[in-house]
Structure formats: structure tokens, C-alpha cells
Amino acid sequence: MNKPRPSSRSLDTSLNEGLVVASHGRHCVVETPVGDRVICHPRGKKLAVVVGDRVRWQPSQDEGTIEKISPRRNLFFRQDEVRTKSFAANLDQVLILVAAEPEFSEHQLARALIAAEAEHIDPLIVLNKADLTAPFASAWKRLASYRDMGYTVLPLAAKAGSHAALPEGRSDGNGLSSLVERLQDRTTLILGPSGAGKSTLINRLIPGASAQTREISQALNSGKHTTTSTSWYWVDTSRRTALIDSPGFQEFGLRHIDPMQLAAYMPDIKPHVANCRFYNCTHTHEPGCGVLPAVESDSGAGTISAARYKIYTTLFDELTANQG
Ligand SMILES: Nc1nc2c(ncn2[C@@H]2O[C@H](COP(=O)(O)OP(=O)(O)O)[C@@H](O)[C@H]2O)c(=O)[nH]1
Ligand SMILES: [Mg+2]
Ligand SMILES: [Zn+2]
Known part of the structure; x- marks a missing residue:
């Protein structure tokens, strides 16, 4: 029936x-x-x-x-003591843009990567201002441990007319075409500290982006000149490739993350956790910890650099202090 x-x-x-x-x-x-x-x-x-x-x-x-x-695939947000702030939903990728100058904070970079890992969003690190040869070379070296951990790190010279000898024999001049390839048919949130070149990159990829933003801001604020916090841009006319611009990540907090999960979100630390004697090891002092002996001052693939371990303990303390 x-x-x-x-x-x-x-x-x-x-x-x-x-x-x-x-x-x-x-x-x-x-x-x-x-x-x-x-x-x-x-x-x-x-x-x-x-x-x-x-x-x-x-x-x-x-x-x-x-x-x-509609139900979200993911929701990328930052949270600090005062407020929770959602950035964007349904992302395929987070592009973390840092630059040769101003010098980037590895701690901020690590936080953004952890937030992406926690939401299962692919992170992509891009180092901009490749035309500034000397500072770029040292910044590229600072990112070596992130390449060893398996992150993709792309070199870029976003500013029009800037060309550079890119590392690892890359031949596309300014790195733009390799980056565009990674963006194709995906929705990518761009994060990065102020001065890294976010606006420069967006305007390079989407001519007229700033005019578009002004128009939307004015519509939303009945003519007032305030900027919206987050904006969506289509890179292509077929509307398959999208970029989302957001304000800088100065106050990027991770309060929503369980401290006991933190090690799992750090790809250099994660494999060593399997060797810990205690299932609830915090990797700070426990006997039989698998992480502690892997920490080496001279980093290389398969080890944890002292700087990264410091980031782990700082974040762990911060996240446990927030509990209760
Ligand atoms: N030398 C150099 N400067 C750049 C490059 N990309 C951006 N800049 C400059 O860096 C400054 C900050 O760029 P902006 O796009 O406003 O950064 P945002 O704060 O991340 O949006 C500006 O003066 C840009 O002209 C680059 O590839 N090379
Ligand atoms: Mg900007
Ligand atoms: Zn441990």
C-alpha cells in the first residue's frame, strides 16, 4: 500500500x-x-x-x-578571550600568505595551520615578495621545517613588475601561475598578517576587486564608507574559483581547540605520539613520552625543532589555562 x-x-x-x-x-x-x-x-x-x-x-x-x-562542510573561525569570530564556511583551502618583509611570526603561522587542521581544511603556505632577494632567502629557510612536515610552500612576487629568481628552479617568473593552478575550481580563504600582500594578490588576480568591495560595503551600510569584514570574490567568469579575503590574523586565538588534541594538529609532533607510554600524555614531562626525545635543536625531517616544540608548549599552556 x-x-x-x-x-x-x-x-x-x-x-x-x-x-x-x-x-x-x-x-x-x-x-x-x-x-x-x-x-x-x-x-x-x-x-x-x-x-x-x-x-x-x-x-x-x-x-x-x-x-x-544549509549544513556546513566546515566553519573556519578564530576565538579569543572576548569574542568568537567566524570567518567563513564551506572552504576547500586556506591560503596563509606571509612575506619576506615584514618578518612573519612563526607562532602566528603555526596557529593558523592548527586552526585549518582542526577543521580538516587543506592549508597552503605562500611566501610573498620573492623580489626582495636577501630577506626572501632567509624567510624561505625559516619555512624549511614546514616543507619537511609536508606542507606546500609556494614562492610568490605578487606586486606587478616584480620578478625574482624563485627557489627550487621554478620558472614561472613571479610564481603567480603555480599559485593560480592551486586555486583552480576551489574556494580559498586568504589569511595573513597586515603588509603580507593580500590586497596586492587579490587585485592582481581579480582586477576591480577593490571597487567591487567598496560597492558592497556601501550597499550594506547605506552609503557609509566602512569595509565589510570578509568578502568573497570570483576569480573566473564561470564562477568556479573563489577567493575570500579577511582581515589580518593578529588576534588569532584557538580557544575552541581541545588541548589534548593539539599534538594531532601538528604534523611534526603527531607521528611521535604513538610512542608515548600513557594514552593521556601531555608531552610536557611524562616518563616514556615519545615526543620529548624527538625534540632536537637542529631540526630535520622526522624530528621536532626546538622552536616548534616551544610553540606546542606555549599553546598547550594557553589552552589548559582557559579551561575551567
Ligand atoms: N617588493 C614587493 N612588495 C610587495 C609585493 N606584494 C606586495 N607588496 C607591497 O607590500 C605592501 C603591503 O601590501 P598589501 O597588499 O597592502 O598587504 P595586505 O596588508 O596583506 O593587504 C604594499 O606596499 C605592496 O605594494 C611583492 O611581491 N614585492
Ligand atoms: Mg589589505
Ligand atoms: Zn608524550
């Missing part, structure tokens, strides 16, 4: 589909499947949308109301 069918169409299918491409306070911009953009307001205070969210929305006059957020 056939089950009775529901007599009315489900609410879901009667709503429009859309993608959140900008958000500011209680407003956001939703892009329709054909590429139109509509200012929307989430229904109810509990519906917190972020850039990258797939939503169902309902038109109301010339604006819209978001009724529902």
Missing part, C-alpha cells in the same frame, strides 16, 4: 537558493545561482550567517529574508 504523500510542497523547495558573499552586522549579500546579488536579513537572531554559507531565502520587496542555512 502506498503511503499518503504530503499534500503541500515542502517549505525548502519553495525558497530561493543563494550563496552569502558578504556580511556585515545583521545584513548580508546573497548571490543567486544566476549571479544576481540581493541584500538579505537573517530571520531571527539565532541565524548567524557567514560568508560561504549556502542559504534558502525569500524575497521581500527589493530585499530578502534568509530562512535557513
Whole structure:
């Protein structure tokens, strides 16, 4: 016997589909499947949308109301003592852009990588300003242990007209085409400290990006010149490759991470955890710890550098102090 069918169409299918491409306070911009953009307001205070969210929305006059957020594949966020801040959802990749100058903080880099690992998002490290030969060479060396851990590190000279002798015999002049290849058909969040060249890179890949941002900011703030915190850009006209720009990561906190999981998010430390005598080893003082004997002042593949171990203990202390 056939089950009775529901007599009315489900609410879901009667709503429009859309993608959140900008958000500011209680407003956001939703892009329709054909590429139109509509200012929307989430229904109810509990519906917190972020850039990258797939939503169902309902038109109301010339604006819209978001009724529902589709389940997220992942949600990249930072959290500190004061507030939790979501960056973006449904990412394929996080590009961490650092530069030869200003000198980057390895601690900040490690934090961003851990946050990406925790959400199972592929990280990609890019070292910019390859044209600044001497500082670039030393920064490239500082990243050696990250290459040994298995991270991809790409050299780049994002500024137009800057050319450089790239490491490892790369021949594409400024590194742009190798990077573009890695971005193809994916959604990539760009993170990096101020001055690393994020805006330069985005404007290089997407001419008119800054004008587009201004336009969206003005629409969201009724003409006021404030910038949205996070913006989505299509790199290609077929809208398959996307970049998401976000503010710098100065106050990048990791409070949402379980300290006992921290070692699993650090690829140089993780393999040694299997050798620990105690299942709940914190790798700080325990007898029979597999991590401690792998820490060497002179780093190389298969070992843990003293600097990386220091990052581990600093973060572990910070995360355990936050508990309770
Ligand atoms: N020498 C050099 N300077 C660059 C390069 N890329 C960006 N810059 C400069 O670095 C500064 C900061 O760049 P910007 O894109 O504003 O960085 P953001 O703060 O990360 O958005 C600017 O003065 C850029 O012109 C590069 O490849 N080589
Ligand atoms: Mg910028
Ligand atoms: Zn241990």
C-alpha cells in the first residue's frame, strides 16, 4: 500500500537558493545561482550567517529574508578571550600568505595551520615578495621545517613588475601561475598578517576587486564608507574559483581547540605520539613520552625543532589555562 504523500510542497523547495558573499552586522549579500546579488536579513537572531554559507531565502520587496542555512562542510573561525569570530564556511583551502618583509611570526603561522587542521581544511603556505632577494632567502629557510612536515610552500612576487629568481628552479617568473593552478575550481580563504600582500594578490588576480568591495560595503551600510569584514570574490567568469579575503590574523586565538588534541594538529609532533607510554600524555614531562626525545635543536625531517616544540608548549599552556 502506498503511503499518503504530503499534500503541500515542502517549505525548502519553495525558497530561493543563494550563496552569502558578504556580511556585515545583521545584513548580508546573497548571490543567486544566476549571479544576481540581493541584500538579505537573517530571520531571527539565532541565524548567524557567514560568508560561504549556502542559504534558502525569500524575497521581500527589493530585499530578502534568509530562512535557513544549509549544513556546513566546515566553519573556519578564530576565538579569543572576548569574542568568537567566524570567518567563513564551506572552504576547500586556506591560503596563509606571509612575506619576506615584514618578518612573519612563526607562532602566528603555526596557529593558523592548527586552526585549518582542526577543521580538516587543506592549508597552503605562500611566501610573498620573492623580489626582495636577501630577506626572501632567509624567510624561505625559516619555512624549511614546514616543507619537511609536508606542507606546500609556494614562492610568490605578487606586486606587478616584480620578478625574482624563485627557489627550487621554478620558472614561472613571479610564481603567480603555480599559485593560480592551486586555486583552480576551489574556494580559498586568504589569511595573513597586515603588509603580507593580500590586497596586492587579490587585485592582481581579480582586477576591480577593490571597487567591487567598496560597492558592497556601501550597499550594506547605506552609503557609509566602512569595509565589510570578509568578502568573497570570483576569480573566473564561470564562477568556479573563489577567493575570500579577511582581515589580518593578529588576534588569532584557538580557544575552541581541545588541548589534548593539539599534538594531532601538528604534523611534526603527531607521528611521535604513538610512542608515548600513557594514552593521556601531555608531552610536557611524562616518563616514556615519545615526543620529548624527538625534540632536537637542529631540526630535520622526522624530528621536532626546538622552536616548534616551544610553540606546542606555549599553546598547550594557553589552552589548559582557559579551561575551567
Ligand atoms: N617588493 C614587493 N612588495 C610587495 C609585493 N606584494 C606586495 N607588496 C607591497 O607590500 C605592501 C603591503 O601590501 P598589501 O597588499 O597592502 O598587504 P595586505 O596588508 O596583506 O593587504 C604594499 O606596499 C605592496 O605594494 C611583492 O611581491 N614585492
Ligand atoms: Mg589589505
Ligand atoms: Zn608524550
